[in-house]
Amino acid sequence: MATSISATGFKGGLCSSFHGSWGTSMVGEDYAMLAKSVPTQVRMGKPVRSQPMMKNVNEGKGLFAPAVVITRNIIGKKRFNQLRGKAIALHSQVITEFCKSIGADAKQRQGLIRLAKKNGERLGFLA
Numbered sequence: 001m002a003t004s005i006s007a008t009g010f011k012g013g014l015c016s017s018f019h020g021s022w023g024t025s026m027v028g029e030d031y032a033m034l035a036k037s038v039p040t041q042v043r044m045g046k047p048v049r050s051q052p053m054m055k056n057v058n059e060g061k062g063l064f065a066p067a068v069v070i071t072r073n074i075i076g077k078k079r080f081n082q083l084r085g086k087a088i089a090l091h092s093q094v095i096t097e098f099c100k101s102i103g104a105d106a107k108q109r110q111g112l113i114r115l116a117k118k119n120g121e122r123l124g125f126l127a
Helices: 030-036 065-077 077-102 106-121
Strands: 005-006 014-022
Touching: 065 077, 077 106
Parallel strands: none
Antiparallel strands: 005 014
């Protein structure tokens, strides 16, 4: 009661045949060969996770971007970021004092700080 099934017509001319009985189990050499071909342990590497970075969409663009990049290369990234942080903090203080003098509330002050950041990006100060 041997049955033969053939699969043809696949791309590349793949041809597979089944010879045997549907009711028989796999024993003997076939089982031993299959058991050896299956790995006993599966090793999985750690997934690679990139660091989240806040990227400036206008990086390298803007009127002041070349000067900013040259300055960063001359004084070093760490010192440059310290200097940039101080400048941003000072500018935020100036905006806060301006808002106090004209009587603007905290929401308007926050809006002005966000606008200053967008303008800094467009001009290339955050390159």
